[in-house]
Amino acid sequence: MNPADIPGLPPGVPDFLVESGIEELYPPQAETVEKGITEGESLVASVPTASGKTLVAELAMLSSVHRGGTALYIVPLRALASEKKAEFERWADFDIDVGISTGNYESSEEWLASRDIVVATSEKVDSLVRNGAPWLEDLTCVVADEVHLVDDPNRGPTLEVTLAKLRRITPDLQVVALSATVDNADAVADWLDAELVKSDWRPVDLRTGVHFGDAITFDDGEQREVPVEKGERPTAALVDDALDEEGSSLVFVNSRRNAEAAARRLADVTADHLTDDERDELATLAEEIADVSDTETSDDLAAVVRKGAAFHHAGLSADHRSLVEDAFRDRTIKAICATPTLAAGVNTPSRRVIVRDWRRYDGEFGGMKPLETLEVHQMFGRAGRPGRDPYGEAVLLAKDHDTMDELFERYVWADPEPVQSKLAREPAMRTHLLATVASGFARTRSGLLDFLDRTLYATQADDTERLESVVDDVLAYLDANGFVDRDGEELTATNLGHTVSRLYLDPMSAAEIVDGLRAADDPTPLGLYHLVSRTPDMYELYLKSGDRETYTELCYERESAFLGRVPSEFEDVRFEEWLSALKTAKLLEDWASELDEDRIAERYGVGPGDIRGKVDTAEWLLGAAERLATELELDCVVAVREAKKRVEYGVREELLDLAGVRGIGRKRARRLYEAGVESRADLREAEKSVVLGALRGRERTAERILENAGRRDPSMDAVSADDEAASDADGAVATEETETADADQQASLGDFG
Known part of the structure; x- marks a missing residue:
């Protein structure tokens, strides 16, 4: 056609x-x-x-x-x-x-x-x-x-x-x-x-198979020799083989650590296939990547990118991921080692896809669990790009004949699993039933069931008993927590319920926040950070080896800050969850106390993307907490608002006014403050040379910040930077990296060294 x-x-x-x-x-x-x-x-x-x-x-x-x-x-x-x-x-x-x-x-x-x-x-x-x-x-x-x-x-x-x-x-x-x-x-x-x-039609032929020994065996029985030298890894041999025909490779592994380690090894392979022009392009790209963040993750990524390889996982910042994806699409980066998240729709096609790890850890399963067939097929689908690749290849790795046979049966020849609705899970129902009532889609229990009859779940369910049981349990929960009123069959969202629905909160998160705020006389930032960190809407940091002892000690040191009863150490699951929330809250407190991003990443074993994710989620949840406190006319509204702003800007209390000026950020705010420019009003009146000195002589940055602060004449024409202001600012930054907050605001950094 x-x-x-x-x-x-x-x-x-x-x-x-x-x-x-x-x-x-x-x-x-x-x-x-x-x-x-x-x-x-x-x-x-x-x-x-x-x-x-x-x-x-x-x-x-x-x-x-x-x-x-x-x-x-x-x-x-x-x-x-x-x-x-x-x-x-x-x-x-x-x-x-x-x-x-x-x-x-x-x-x-x-x-x-x-x-x-x-x-x-x-x-x-x-x-x-x-x-x-x-x-x-x-x-x-x-x-x-x-x-x-x-x-x-x-x-x-x-x-x-x-x-x-x-x-x-x-x-x-x-x-x-x-x-x-x-x-x-x-x-x-x-x-x-x-x-x-x-349809199974593709514009570019996709061949799927398994590599074992010195060859790939494809689904049609044909083989391609890819010998693995003594001491060489199969992944490296496969990437090298693809590069011999100017093809890129996408390698899927099961963890962030494995993605980074594999990228370091493959960088030595890709480096041998670069032209001089590509080396220059990659050197420039590596500098951009290093400038995105001050963390070790950023430096590690830049190091492998210089050689034509990269890793990709959720611990990277959005800018990191975007730079890597763009360069891979342009084929400047020759190989990416990624966790499976990269298979979820982002456009990163390659000549060859290598599924190195087909199992990953699953806590509920209690060990390493095989990936779903559909997920592996999504990875396969990244291979072959119309207009660029004459074909695509997707390859699994086997160490023996039995594994090779299993991989053919489980993934190469298998059809993907059927799609099944997950709507009847109670966490999903809490959120969506409240929203359905609050937005007027249903006003009775029977109306709710009638609406749910329009879902995929209803078309797949053999009977309605399970759905009705979950609906009744959730309605009882929403009623008990003041989110809906029930009058016989009639259902009405309360004012609080309407607010929770519009805020897009899990009602269980809202209930936790409301209970905590009602118990608060004068909440501290740590107490508020911990409150939002123990809600279902926050993905807590895991406790690693040795963390339980560290955070148990901190828990008792800071017990007065918590909003709610500390569980007993003998309540194993609840106490562990409490400590995980405390670890997350401590990260947020460090961020809001201006600890450098690289120190935070090192201390908590996270990447810049994790830090940004926790900060963004905490900002949203604290904003919701502020709305709920206002709705309930509680006395803690100002304290919640300040805690939210400190997380948003990543600064201590004295910098809130400065950091609120667009374009300043946490480090520039501290430099300006130490140079004597302590507020937005000061920016409008301060000597331009002092401002320029604190901003390290960057004239365009200074002009933009002064304009955003409302200064009538922000021009830096003929202005020279005040060297003393620059010196004061640099000294302040060095001090900020090592100094601790007041004892009642932050535990000694030595506790976490």
């Missing part, structure tokens, strides 16, 4: 597609058009990675906008949202405005009503529904990317409930669901009342 044959598109779009190199649609794409994708028909496309699913989504959205509607594109990850927004902006010449929304869960973001296409995470769309965003009623098309993730116990229920609510708001909504190839795509299509396009 040619682009000119596609009905319902805005004028000029078919010609644009041809000019972009799309002279003929791929077979799965053509089938979606034949089934009405550009004429408002709902559809599930279950096709392999790199088979043109994004264009299917674009065809649906462009035709929807052409009919006068608004399109919504739902993604599972923030990083993927940014990537898709950039892709869709290629339609700007056709007067298509694209918006993106991924944060601020307490907003209806009415400005999005002016956009033709909105890209958002499923959590953000859920929050928009809860906050009554009126523009959602104008939607004519919603695209759910990676819809097979309804199977994910954490993210799945939100996507499932959100799609059900959007279809309830707009009954004739066109739903386009994009999925990996799964065993029961027909069940997803039945749930969404959609046509199904299911």
Whole structure:
């Protein structure tokens, strides 16, 4: 099918597609058009990675906008949202405005009503529904990317409930669901009342197999010799072999530590395949990566990037990940060693995918558990890029014949597992039942069950008894904690319940926060950090070897700071959870006491991405705590607000005013303060030479900061930096790195050395 044959598109779009190199649609794409994708028909496309699913989504959205509607594109990850927004902006010449929304869960973001296409995470769309965003009623098309993730116990229920609510708001909504190839795509299509396009077709041939001994054996029985020299690792041999044909490699391992160690080893392999120009490019890239963060992780990543390799995991900052992904797509970086998160939709195709580790640790399982077939197939799908690779190869590693046979049976020849709803899990139900009542989708128990009947879970359940039992248990919990009122069959969200729903909190988190705040007379920052760290919405730091003793001692030293009863040491699980929350809270306290990022990373064994994640989550939860304290008219509102600001800026109390000026940040605020510029007002009056000296002579930075502070004339023309101010600031920074907070605010750093 040619682009000119596609009905319902805005004028000029078919010609644009041809000019972009799309002279003929791929077979799965053509089938979606034949089934009405550009004429408002709902559809599930279950096709392999790199088979043109994004264009299917674009065809649906462009035709929807052409009919006068608004399109919504739902993604599972923030990083993927940014990537898709950039892709869709290629339609700007056709007067298509694209918006993106991924944060601020307490907003209806009415400005999005002016956009033709909105890209958002499923959590953000859920929050928009809860906050009554009126523009959602104008939607004519919603695209759910990676819809097979309804199977994910954490993210799945939100996507499932959100799609059900959007279809309830707009009954004739066109739903386009994009999925990996799964065993029961027909069940997803039945749930969404959609046509199904299911295909195994790929534009680039993908060969899957297992490496054992000195060769890869592929699924069709053919072999490719990849000998492993004495003392060499199979992974290195496979990467070297791909590079001999100018192909990149993506290596999947089961932990961050393994990703970093493997990247260091592979860097010696990739370095031998670099041109002089590539070495120069990588040297520049390595400097950018090192500048992102002061941590050892940042330095380690820069070191391997210089040689053409990289590692990728959740401990990296967003900037780290973005730089690595871009360079890998450009083939400047030749090999990435990654944890499985990189397989979840981000566009990082390679010539060869190597699944080195097919087991990972699972606490509930009690040991190393084999990966799901669908997850491994998602990794496989990263291999082969149209227009760049003549083929793709996905390879598992075996150490013996028995393992080789098992890998063929479990992954190479196996179909992926069927998608199963995880909605009936109680943590998901707590959040979504309260939101369903608070946003008016159901006002009775029977109304709730009727709404849930529109979910995937209901279409898959053999009977309704389990669902009804979970609903009753959750309603009892919401009632007992003051989030809903029950009058017979009637259900009404209380004011507190409405607030909790709009804040996008797990009701159990809200209950923990409310109980803690009610018990607080004059809460300390550590007490508040610990309070939010023990909620289900915060992923706590694990206790490592020796941590229990360290944090037990700290627990008793700081016992008066806690908001709530400290569990007995004999309550093993509860006490361990309390200490894990304390470790997390201590990280936040160190951050808010201006301890350097590299010291924090070293002390807690985390990466810059972990620090940023904990800080962002704490800022959100403390903001929610401030709202709840205000709602309940508690006396601790100011203390909570200050603790939130200190986490947000990463500073001590005296720097809050300065750090609030856009562009300053925690280190610049300290330098300015030690140079005598202690407030926003001081910035408007201080000698420019002093400001410039404290900012290390960076004129453009100084001008921008003065402008943001409201200074009438921020220009630094003919201004020389005050050397004394610069010296004072540098001395202050050195002092900040080693000095401890007051005894009642922070334990001695020696306790954690």
